[in-house]
Amino acid sequence: MNLIQHPHILTGKDLGRQSYVSRTCSDRGWLTMPSLKLGPGGSARSYTANEFIFSGDKKWIGRVYTTIRMTS
Numbered sequence: 001m002n003l004i005q006h007p008h009i010l011t012g013k014d015l016g017r018q019s020y021v022s023r024t025c026s027d028r029g030w031l032t033m034p035s036l037k038l039g040p041g042g043s044a045r046s047y048t049a050n051e052f053i054f055s056g057d058k059k060w061i062g063r064v065y066t067t068i069r070m071t072s
Contacts, residue, residue: 008036010071011068013046040058040060041057
C-alpha cells in the first residue's frame with residue numbers, strides 16, 4: 001500500500017493536518033512496518049527542556065485520536 005494513501009494519513013489530512021518528517025522521529029526509524037508519529041503541540045517544542053502543550057490541545061487530542069482510531 002502506498003503510505004500516502006493509508007487511511008490514517010488520509011483522515012489526518014481531512015482533519016487539516018499536514019504530513020512531514022519530524023526532526024524527532026526517534027524510534028520510528030527502527031520499525032520494519034508502516035508507522036505514524038502523531039501528537040499534540042508544536043514539533044519545535046518536542047523533546048525540549050520546557051516542552052509543553054496548550055490547554056486547547058486537549059480538545060485536539062480527543063478529536064484527532066478518536067477520528068483516526070475509527071479508521072482502523
